[in-house]
Amino acid sequence: METSNVSSSTVADIDDNPTIAGGVRDVYGEDRATEDQFVTPWSVTVASGYTLLRDPHFNKGLAFTEKERDAHYLRGLLPPTVISQEIQVKKMIQNIRQYQVPLQKYMAMMDLQERNEGLFYKLLIDHVEELLPVVYTPTVGEACQKYGSIFMHPQGLYISLKEKGRILEVLRNWPEKNIQVIVVTDGERILGLGDLGCQGMGIPIGKLSLYTALGGVRPSSCLPITIDVGTNNEKLLNEELYIGLKHRRATGKEYAELLEEFMTACKQNYGEKVLIQFEDFANHNAFDLLERYRSTHLVFNDDIQGTAAVVLAGIVSALNLVGGSLGDHRFLFLGAGEAGTGIAELIALEISKRTNSPLDEVSKNIWLVDSKGLIVSSRKESLQHFKKPWAHEHEPVEKLVDAVKQIKPTVLIGTSGQGRTFTQDVVEAMASLNKKPIILALSNPTSQSECTAEEAYTWTQGHAIFASGSPFSPVEYEGKVFVPGQANNAYIFPGFGLGLIMSGTIRMHDGLLLAASEALASQVTQEHYDRGLIYPPFTNIRKISAHIAAKVATKAYELGLATRLPQPKDLVKFAESCMYSPNYRSYR
Ligand SMILES: O=C([O-])CC(=O)C(=O)O
Numbered sequence: 332m333e334t335s336n337v338s339s340s341t342v343a344d345i346d347d348n349p350t351i352a353g354g355v356r357d358v359y360g361e362d363r364a365t366e367d368q369f370v371t372p373w374s375v376t377v378a379s380g381y382t383l384l385r386d387p388h389f390n391k392g393l394a395f396t397e398k399e400r401d402a403h404y405l406r407g408l409l410p411p412t413v414i415s416q417e418i419q420v421k422k423m424i425q426n427i428r429q430y431q432v433p434l435q436k437y438m439a440m441m442d443l444q445e446r447n448e449g450l451f452y453k454l455l456i457d458h459v460e461e462l463l464p465v466v467y468t469p470t471v472g473e474a475c476q477k478y479g480s481i482f483m484h485p486q487g488l489y490i491s492l493k494e495k496g497r498i499l500e501v502l503r504n505w506p507e508k509n510i511q512v513i514v515v516t517d518g519e520r521i522l523g524l525g526d527l528g529c530q531g532m533g534i535p536i537g538k539l540s541l542y543t544a545l546g547g548v549r550p551s552s553c554l555p556i557t558i559d560v561g562t563n564n565e566k567l568l569n570e571e572l573y574i575g576l577k578h579r580r581a582t583g584k585e586y587a588e589l590l591e592e593f594m595t596a597c598k599q600n601y602g603e604k605v606l607i608q609f610e611d612f613a614n615h616n617a618f619d620l621l622e623r624y625r626s627t628h629l630v631f632n633d634d635i636q637g638t639a640a641v642v643l644a645g646i647v648s649a650l651n652l653v654g655g656s657l658g659d660h661r662f663l664f665l666g667a668g669e670a671g672t673g674i675a676e677l678i679a680l681e682i683s684k685r686t687n688s689p690l691d692e693v694s695k696n697i698w699l700v701d702s703k704g705l706i707v708s709s710r711k712e713s714l715q716h717f718k719k720p721w722a723h724e725h726e727p728v729e730k731l732v733d734a735v736k737q738i739k740p741t742v743l744i745g746t747s748g749q750g751r752t753f754t755q756d757v758v759e760a761m762a763s764l765n766k767k768p769i770i771l772a773l774s775n776p777t778s779q780s781e782c783t784a785e786e787a788y789t790w791t792q793g794h795a796i797f798a799s800g801s802p803f804s805p806v807e808y809e810g811k812v813f814v815p816g817q818a819n820n821a822y823i824f825p826g827f828g829l830g831l832i833m834s835g836t837i838r839m840h841d842g843l844l845l846a847a848s849e850a851l852a853s854q855v856t857q858e859h860y861d862r863g864l865i866y867p868p869f870t871n872i873r874k875i876s877a878h879i880a881a882k883v884a885t886k887a888y889e890l891g892l893a894t895r896l897p898q899p900k901d902l903v904k905f906a907e908s909c910m911y912s913p914n915y916r917s918y919r
């Protein structure tokens with residue numbers, strides 16, 4: 332097997348994307364960090380021949396040209412035909428469409444990602460509407476549930492309690508050094524599916540695929556991590572094929588120490604500006620981690636902050652359909668966890684900003700229901716800290732339908748993780764109170780959605796403005812076609828992350844979230860409103876992400892949080908120029 336070193340194998344066609352982090356280009360045009368802190372225990376050489384075909388970052392399969400086949404010792408290792416990347420995409424999408432079962436499509440996509448990264452991203456970008464539900468929600472949820480049995484190649488980095496005291500060493504085993512985004516989970520609350528332990532790894536992998544496909548962050552700068560402290564899922568603990576630690580979850584000091592070591596090691600190995608996205612942690616850890624690390628690291632909780640930004644954007648655009656200003660509306664949530672309280676807080680911030688009113692004043696229009704009923708002041712003592720700001724004066728109300736009748740919300744938001752909780756009486760009560768009730772069923776995956784699109788439209792006789800976390804197909808009701816929106820944080824986090832990275836932002840700030848949300852809302856046009864949409868279609872998501880990135884970066888410069896100087900003049904153009912392209916490069 333032939334491998335050539337850096338000097339004997341070069342690339343003719345290095346793309347001219349600017350480098351968005353410190354470092355140098357290697358022969359393939361990939362950014363490589365130079366700082367000593369990134370030194371790995373092994374050296375990087377560039378593969379040729381058989382090794383090149385097995386390297387997903389550089390493999391092009393049948394698209395290797397005759398010249399490349401000669402120069403890189405590929406003769407005989409490929410059938411004689413040479414085809415273009417476009418033909419490869421055509422072939423792959425046909426293959427994927429032949430699978431009837433979503434999980435089979437998912438596995439085919441993961442297999443492609445491990446074989447030919449450029450083709451995987453080209454396919455995903457060119458067919459984003461069709462493939463998003465395959466590599467992401469809802470199919471990724473099923474993949475996590477079955478991860479032990481479908482597991483083929485290890486992807487991402489696993490850090491378990493076994494690695495305690497050695498996390499820095501583990502990070503250095505990862506082949507890429509210039510990491511800009513980490514998505515990390517501990518698997519305790521995977522979508523609305525609960526504790527899936529180590530099998531939650533599907534989530535960071537899926538999220539980071541979207542960072543690249545939707546936000547243009549280079550795949551080599553993305554690192555998916557699962558922290559395994561055990562699982563309380565009895566089914567998994569008793570499963571032969573479970574891939575994680577087979578004991579109950581570590582908590583308290585043991586948990587906090589592992590997380591502290593992890594956070595310290597990330598900063599030490601990747602520097603101050605690495606973005607750490609917390610994903611699908613249980614409530615009790617999610618809020619604490621964000622609070623603990625917000626002043627020392629660049630941290631972002633997608634479930635609290637990303638979801639909040641996307642939902643606020645949807646509500647702001649919905650105002651074009653229902654009328655009134657944001658401050659005129661009344662909001663009722665079912666579910667008072669990360670998503671519910673995160674959205675509530677961002678809505679309050681935006682109203683406060685728009686009306687120049689104090690937060691506790693505007694908060695009075697925002698009500699939450701949890702498993703014990705309406706959150707009211709008489710419950711304050713026993714409430715978790717993140718629910719306390721929403722405990723208003725009111726008599727106790729147990730059932731959601733009664734809360735709807737008494738609070739009279741104009742917007743009903745489901746963040747409960749519990750499917751079918753927006754029952755017919757609840758939705759009908761919303762319709763009797765509002766000409767156009769806004770109903771957002773945000774829990775994922777589809778099985779956990781508070782109601783279906785069909786139910787929302789049918790039970791409101793076509794009057795609902797409806798969006799959901801997981802995708803639903805268009806619904807025909809009395810001869811009219813209704814297109815539900817997908818209020819999923821996938822609209823926000825890729826562009827948001829790109830904005831932070833390209834401006835070298837060092838800390839999170841609520842102003843950045845509001846900027847992202849406003850940028851998304853500004854991408855909804857009259858043509859969309861005419862079709863009843865409150866979100867733009869995903870087809871243009873890269874353009875949308877560039878706008879979000881630019882607005883976030885602008886705000887970061889304004890707040891003095893951006894370290895990339897001088898500030899680029901046209902931040903939209905700059906964002907676009909930073910974006911990873913999945914098109915093959917020529918190898919000399
Ligand atoms: O992953 C998704 O589709 C949205 C999300 O963050 C969650 O439901 O936890």
Ligand SMILES: [Mg+2]
Pocket residue numbers: 522610611633634
């Ligand atoms: Mg999540």
